[in-house]
Amino acid sequence: MEKKILTIKNLRKSFGTYQVLTDVNYELPDGMIAAIIGPNGAGKSTLFNLITGYHHLDKGTVLFNDIDITNWKRHKIAHIGISRAFQVSNIYPRLSTYENVRQAVLAQQKKTLNIFTSASKLAKIETEELLELTGLIENKGIIAGVLSQGDKKKLELALALAGKPRLLLLDEPTAGMSAEETFETMELVKRLNKNVGVTILFTEHDISVIFGYAMRLSVLYQGKIIADGLPEEVRKNEDVQKCYLGEEI
Amino acid sequence: MNFTFILSQFLSGLTYGIMLFLVAAGLSLIFGVMNILNFAHATFWLIGAYFCYSFWSYLNQSLSIALWLSIPLAAIAMAIIGAFIEIVLIRRIYKRELYEQLLITYSLTLILGDLIKIFWGVTDKLIERPEIIRKPIFILGAPFDSYFIFVYLVGFLVAVGLWWFLRFTRYGHIIKAAVYSREMVSALGIPIPKIYTFVFALGIFIAGLAGAVQAPIGSVTLGMDIAIIIQAFCVVVIGGFGSLIGTFVGALIIGEIYSFAILFWPGGAMVLIFVITAAVLIVRPWGLFGSPTRM
Amino acid sequence: MLIFLSGLFFILPLIVKEFWVHILSEILIHALFALSFNLIFGYMGQLSFGHAAYYGIGAYTTGLLMVKADLPLLYCLPISMLTAGIFALVLGFFCVKLRGIYFAILTMAFGQLVYYIIFQSYSFTGGDNGLQGINPPEMLKNIYNYYYFTLIVFIVASFLLYKIGESPFGYTLRAIRDNAERTEFLGINVKRYMHINFVIAAMFAGLAGALWGPFSRSVSPDLCNWQHSGIPVFMSVLGGPFNFFGPLAGSIIYTLLMAIVTGYTEYWPLISGTIIITVVLLLPDGFFGLFSKIKRFIISV
Numbered sequence: 001m002e003k004k005i006l007t008i009k010n011l012r013k014s015f016g017t018y019q020v021l022t023d024v025n026y027e028l029p030d031g032m033i034a035a036i037i038g039p040n041g042a043g044k045s046t047l048f049n050l051i052t053g054y055h056h057l058d059k060g061t062v063l064f065n066d067i068d069i070t071n072w073k074r075h076k077i078a079h080i081g082i083s084r085a086f087q088v089s090n091i092y093p094r095l096s097t098y099e100n101v102r103q104a105v106l107a108q109q110k111k112t113l114n115i116f117t118s119a120s121k122l123a124k125i126e127t128e129e130l131l132e133l134t135g136l137i138e139n140k141g142i143i144a145g146v147l148s149q150g151d152k153k154k155l156e157l158a159l160a161l162a163g164k165p166r167l168l169l170l171d172e173p174t175a176g177m178s179a180e181e182t183f184e185t186m187e188l189v190k191r192l193n194k195n196v197g198v199t200i201l202f203t204e205h206d207i208s209v210i211f212g213y214a215m216r217l218s219v220l221y222q223g224k225i226i227a228d229g230l231p232e233e234v235r236k237n238e239d240v241q242k243c244y245l246g247e248e249i
Numbered sequence: 250m251n252f253t254f255i256l257s258q259f260l261s262g263l264t265y266g267i268m269l270f271l272v273a274a275g276l277s278l279i280f281g282v283m284n285i286l287n288f289a290h291a292t293f294w295l296i297g298a299y300f301c302y303s304f305w306s307y308l309n310q311s312l313s314i315a316l317w318l319s320i321p322l323a324a325i326a327m328a329i330i331g332a333f334i335e336i337v338l339i340r341r342i343y344k345r346e347l348y349e350q351l352l353i354t355y356s357l358t359l360i361l362g363d364l365i366k367i368f369w370g371v372t373d374k375l376i377e378r379p380e381i382i383r384k385p386i387f388i389l390g391a392p393f394d395s396y397f398i399f400v401y402l403v404g405f406l407v408a409v410g411l412w413w414f415l416r417f418t419r420y421g422h423i424i425k426a427a428v429y430s431r432e433m434v435s436a437l438g439i440p441i442p443k444i445y446t447f448v449f450a451l452g453i454f455i456a457g458l459a460g461a462v463q464a465p466i467g468s469v470t471l472g473m474d475i476a477i478i479i480q481a482f483c484v485v486v487i488g489g490f491g492s493l494i495g496t497f498v499g500a501l502i503i504g505e506i507y508s509f510a511i512l513f514w515p516g517g518a519m520v521l522i523f524v525i526t527a528a529v530l531i532v533r534p535w536g537l538f539g540s541p542t543r544m
Numbered sequence: 545m546l547i548f549l550s551g552l553f554f555i556l557p558l559i560v561k562e563f564w565v566h567i568l569s570e571i572l573i574h575a576l577f578a579l580s581f582n583l584i585f586g587y588m589g590q591l592s593f594g595h596a597a598y599y600g601i602g603a604y605t606t607g608l609l610m611v612k613a614d615l616p617l618l619y620c621l622p623i624s625m626l627t628a629g630i631f632a633l634v635l636g637f638f639c640v641k642l643r644g645i646y647f648a649i650l651t652m653a654f655g656q657l658v659y660y661i662i663f664q665s666y667s668f669t670g671g672d673n674g675l676q677g678i679n680p681p682e683m684l685k686n687i688y689n690y691y692y693f694t695l696i697v698f699i700v701a702s703f704l705l706y707k708i709g710e711s712p713f714g715y716t717l718r719a720i721r722d723n724a725e726r727t728e729f730l731g732i733n734v735k736r737y738m739h740i741n742f743v744i745a746a747m748f749a750g751l752a753g754a755l756w757g758p759f760s761r762s763v764s765p766d767l768c769n770w771q772h773s774g775i776p777v778f779m780s781v782l783g784g785p786f787n788f789f790g791p792l793a794g795s796i797i798y799t800l801l802m803a804i805v806t807g808y809t810e811y812w813p814l815i816s817g818t819i820i821i822t823v824v825l826l827l828p829d830g831f832f833g834l835f836s837k838i839k840r841f842i843i844s845v
Contacts, residue, residue, distance in 0.1 A: 052729065078731035090729075092722045103719050107730035112716040112737070115708045115744075119715045163731060286645065341825060347645055348591045349824050352781060355774055356824075359817030367811070479656055479770065486649060516664035523657040530650045531638045 003065070005030040005167055005199045006051070011060035013046055020046045022223045024060070028167075028216075033193050033200040035210050035231075038220035039243065044203045045087060047220070048169050052084045053077045064167070083165035087172045087203075089152035091159065093145030097136055100144050100155055102127045104162030126162075134158040135184060149176035157185065161192070168192070170202035174209055182206065186213050211235075219243070257391040258508050264397050266504025267404035271459030272477060273484040273496050274407060275452030281491020282428050282448045285339065288354035291478035292361045293453050297327045297460025298469045299365060302374040305464075309377070316379055320461040327457025328450045335449040340442060358474070365471065374469040382465075396465060403462050407455060408497055415493070424448060428491070483526040489539025498537060553695055557688055569691045571799045572698045573755050574779065578791030579705050580748035581776035586785030587709060588741055589721030591648045592639075593773050594655025595749055598628040600768030602750025604662060607675040607757040617681050621697070621754050628750025629743050631658070636742035640735045643724075652770050659768040674764030678757045694755055701751055706788055708744065717741055749776075778816070782823055784830030793831050 006028040013021040020043045028034055036044055049055045051062055053074040061070045069077055092100050105123040106112050114122075131137040134154045139147060144155060153176060160168060173189070174182040186209055192198045204210050210217065210231065217234045219227040221243045227234045234240055276290040304319035312318065338357070342350050382396040415421040427434045427444050435441050463469075480503065488499025503522055510518035535541050553572075557565045581595045602624035609615040609623065635654045642650055662669050669675060684690045708714050716737055719727045724734050757763050766772060775798075776791065783794030801819070806812050827834055 073733070074728040075731050075733045078729055084729060090723065090726045092719055092726065094722050095718065099715065103715055103727075104730050106712045106715070107727075107732050112712045112732060113740075115711045115713040117712070118707070118710045119712045120710070122712060159726070159730070338821070345824075347648065348585070348777065348781070349828075351591065351593070351648065352774075352777060352824050353821055356817035356820040359813035360821075363811045363814035363817075367814075475771070479652075482649065483653070486653075516660075516666075519660045520657060520664065523653050523660065527638070527650060527653045527657065530646060530653065531641065534642060534646045 003030040004028060004063075005065055006201070007061075007063040007066075008047075008051070009061045009063075011047075011050065011062070012058045013043075013050060013055065014058055020223050021050070024220075024223070024225055026218065026225060026228075028199065028201060030065075030199055031193070031197055032215050033190070033213055034202075034216040034218070035214035036201065036203050036218045036220055037205075037210060038203075042220040043223045044220055045171060048084060048171055048203075051077075051169065052082060078163055081164075081166035082169065083160040083163040083167070084169040085153075085156040085160040085171060085173060087175065089149075089156050091144050091152060091155050093143070095144060096140065097142055097144050097147065097151075097155060098127060098131065098140040101130050101136075101140075101158050101162060104159045105130065108163050130158045130162055133161070133188065135181075150178065150181045153177060154181075154185065157188075165198060167199045167201065170200065172204055173202055174204065174206055182209065189213065253390040256389055257393075258512065259505070260388065260391060260393055260397075262505035262508030263501065264394075264400060264504070265507060266501035267400055268459070268463060269477075269480060269484050269504055270497050270500035271404055271407060271462065272456065273481040273488075273500055274411065274493070275455040275459075276481050277485045277488070277491060277493070277496040278411070278455070279449055279452040280485065282424055283339075283343070283445050285342065285350050286354065286482075287452070288351060288478065289357035289361060290452070290456055291474040291481055292358045292365075293327060293331065294456040294460040294463070294477070295469075295474040296330070296361065296365060297323050297457030298464040298473070299369050299374065299460075300326050300457065301461035301464040302376055302469050303369075305376050313379065316376065316465060320458065320464075323461035323464075324454050324458035327460075328454035331453025331457075332446055332450040334453075335446045339449055340445070343445070358478070362471070362474065371471060374464075376465045376469075378465055394466075400462055400466075403458065407458070408493070411455075411493055420447075480522070483522055485536070486526050487529050487536055489536025492536065492538040495536050495538030550699060554692075557691055562687060565687050565691050567799060567803045569687070569694050569759055570803075571795050572691075572694050573752050573759065574775065574799055575792045575795035576698055576701055576752040576755070577749055578776040578779035578783075578795050579702055579788075580745045580752065582780045582785055582791045583705065583708070583717070583741055583745040583748075585777070585780055586787075586790065587714060587717040587721065588738065590643065590738070591777070592651040592742075592745075593648045593770060593777070594651035594653070594658075595745070595776055596770070596772035597635075597655040597658040597768045598632055598746035598749040599753035599756075599772070600658065600662065600763070600765070601631055602628045602753030603757045603763040603767050604669060604675065604753075605750070606754040607678045607763045608669070610678050610758065611675060617684070617758060621751060624750045624754035625747040626750075628753070629747040632743040632746030633739075636739050636746070640738040640742060652773065655768060655770055655773055659765050662765045662768060669765075672765060674762050674766075675757075676762045678761050678763065680758035684758070690759060694759070697751070697755060701748060702792070705748060709788055713737070713740075778820055780830075781820070782830055784832030784834075786829060787832040790830055790832045797831065 004027050008024055008026040011021055011024040024047065036047070038044055046055070050057045053072055056071050061068060063069065064080060064082060069080070092103065095103070102119070102123050105126045106119070109123065111122060131140050134157050136151065136154050136158060139151055147155065153173065157173060174185055177185060189200055190213060193200055214231050217229065217231040218225055219234060219240050226243065227237045227240045272291060272294050276287055279285060279287050300323035301319045304322045305315050308315035308318055338353065342353055378396065384395065385392040386395045387393065415425055423434065423439055424444060427441060431441050484496060484499040484503055487502060488495030506522060507518050510521050529536060556568060577599055581592065584590055584592045605624040605627045606620040609620045610617065639647055639650050639654070663672055665671070680690055684693050716727065716732060720734050720737060728734055753767065779794030779798050780791045781794070782797055783792065784790035802812055802816070805815055823830065
């Protein structure tokens with residue numbers, strides 16, 4: 001029995017009278033690269049929001065390595081090893097790219113209560129490493145707000161990686177990227193998974209990315225998981241084809 | 250501690266509450282619709298009082314109903330001034346940060362305060378009351394300033410008038426819609442700036458009216474605005490920003506607390522009011538009648 | 545730049561008349577007040593409209609200790625900081641549960657609360673008569689000596705504030721200002737950091753207040769009211785909240801102007817109000833923002 005890094009049971013979430021997620025059950029084995037897909041509005045971002053503590057869920061439980069993290073506070077969840085890259089880049093627009101990443105590194109190193117040392121002297125190596133890793137080293141001095149869409153996404157990833165996560169949630173990681181950037185980013189993700197053992201859960205609309213990298217695919221439709229398994233099998237699933245009628249798969 | 254005494258205190262608190270309501274109603278309206286906290290609101294109120302005095306002293310030579318005319322005249326004058334200031338200044342800060350709005354309305358307090366000094370001087374202004382309201386009346390044995398009947402009337406009219414306006418008139422509906430979505434209302438072809446000018450002018454009208462009504466009570470002096478603006482804030486916090494009922498209830502609560510607290514702990518009345526205000530902010534920031542979504 | 549400024553402040557009293565030395569002391573004390581406020585405002589992005597409460601608490605602590613217990617000034621200063629800090633610990637706990645306008649109003653409500661409590665405690669604090677007869681120690685009775693004492697305290701305090709601003713903590717404050725949500729996701733308990741910052745800022749405001757008592761020989765509850773809370777806001781906005789020296793520049797401009805204008809007219813509120821409105825409307829980043837714009841313009845030309 002493989003170890004499950006993430007277990008979701010009977011998850012339910014409504015906003016007002018609108019039920020976004022209904023009885024979602026999901027298990028993610030440790031060390032996997034998995035994808036969740038579904039049409040817009042299916043509830044993917046909400047699912048990520050609930051896992052990372054952005055919203056409170058109405059019903060159900062979330063287990064991380066068998067620890068119940070249901071409705072934990074966001075910063076606590078970040079600390080136990082779950083990191084997230086947002087769909088819409090959620091960065092510090094007025095700080096430089098370097099300062100953005102450094103902030104994340106300092107937070108991970110728990111050095112942020114330090115009021116005595118100059119921040120510019122700390123975390124140099126780790127910050128530079130992350131910038132290299134995500135291909136941002138040339139842009140490190142630029143104010144983050146003026147980066148291109150693709151670069152902002154890379155910064156998103158860098159911020160998420162700085163947390164040294166065991167589980168990395170990526171919300172459309174390659175949106176707005178060129179084919180080359182997409183390849184670089186997903187290869188990086190793959191290397192992280194293989195060399196460091198980070199479990200990856202991502203959502204995407206880019207078919208080639210899904211089938212190129214996901215070891216496991218789940219389909220979320222109208223708040224329920226309607227299919228779950230190896231990508232090739234899911235592709236052939238009739239229900240999935242029905243819900244994507246009119247969209248290519 | 251007999252009944253008459255308690256009734257007296259109660260009525261006193263009620264009166265104070267109604268006065269506070271009149272000051273705070275415009276403040277709540279302006280914040281509710283335009284999302285701007287008008288620090289200068291009480292200063293407008295004070296200018297209304299000064300205007301009332303001026304109109305009265307001019308008209309009193311010839312008319313016996315001078316006071317009763319001066320009050321609405323002062324309110325109208327304030328509405329005009331309010332509209333002017335809205336167009337010239339407030340328009341520029343719709344989209345600004347909170348601190349910029351606060352600083353600007355606070356600076357307005359400073360400027361207007363000095364303008365009062367310049368135009369009206371530093372001496373207290375006393376309005377001689379007409380015969381009819383010079384003697385107290387007695388309610389169940391408790392002496393009661395007869396002028397306060399008029400105050401209650403005005404308070405009631407303003408409360409009901411505003412409620413009716415927002416609930417039943419077309420323009421009132423437009424204003425309520427603008428609270429929820431500026432974009433939709435402009436998309437429907439109704440200019441937001443016009444609505445805001447109207448709302449601001451209306452708020453200042455009420456403030457001016459309140460000030461004018463206040464004028465014959467005691468005297469009109471400098472610094473009354475500073476004393477009352479914070480209490481008006483407390484009213485709006487406790488009652489709930491943007492809620493008419495909230496402002497009314499909040500004002501009455503503060504009025505009564507103040508009136509009775511003075512008996513037991515003369516100095517502590519204000520302390521108590523601030524403790525309650527802080528408590529409301531901590532436990533239920535949107536006030537008794539406000540809605541959480543506005544946070 | 546720093547050295548030039550410090551040098552200037554050291555030399556000036558030797559050149560100018562005694563009246564101006566009073567003003568210079570005021571500038572420094574106000575600047576410290578404004579610098580402490582800017583930790584919350586410029587660095588962390590929240591508007592505290594009750595910061596004067598901590599200034600007043602510091603002033604009264606020193607005043608009371610010196611008048612009633614005859615404690616030397618040097619001991620009073622840290623005790624004042626501590627007292628202010630303790631109040632901020634309690635009050636700040638509640639304040640940081642809120643943001644934006646609610647934070648501003650709660651800080652203002654607490655400020656008024658402190659004001660009225662001091663006002664009320666007639667027997668203890670002298671009520672609205674204030675506390676008189678706060679005399680600086682023999683050595684510092686001379687205005688020049690007190691000025692240099694204030695200058696030294698100011699330089700040390702602002703150096704500390706600068707270090708805090710450049711530390712990881714300081715950058716975390718900026719992160720909270722720019723994107724509190726993201727900062728939470730990085731694993732930082734934003735409320736806790738806001739609380740800590742609130743206490744630090746209050747302590748330095750208390751220090752400024754503590755310096756004020758012996759300077760003006762008396763303290764009054766007015767030091768705590770909301771109008772006084774507006775002063776550091778003015779100064780920070782005037783000078784530029786996003787530059788460390790902004791509040792200092794603001795203090796220089798504001799205090800100097802006030803000293804000069806009140807010599808000619810009683811309508812200082814009118815003038816200061818107009819200036820604030822002009823600056824807020826036209827110079828969003830204060831005078832330092834203006835400097836950078838001019839600098840960039842000159843460079844590009």
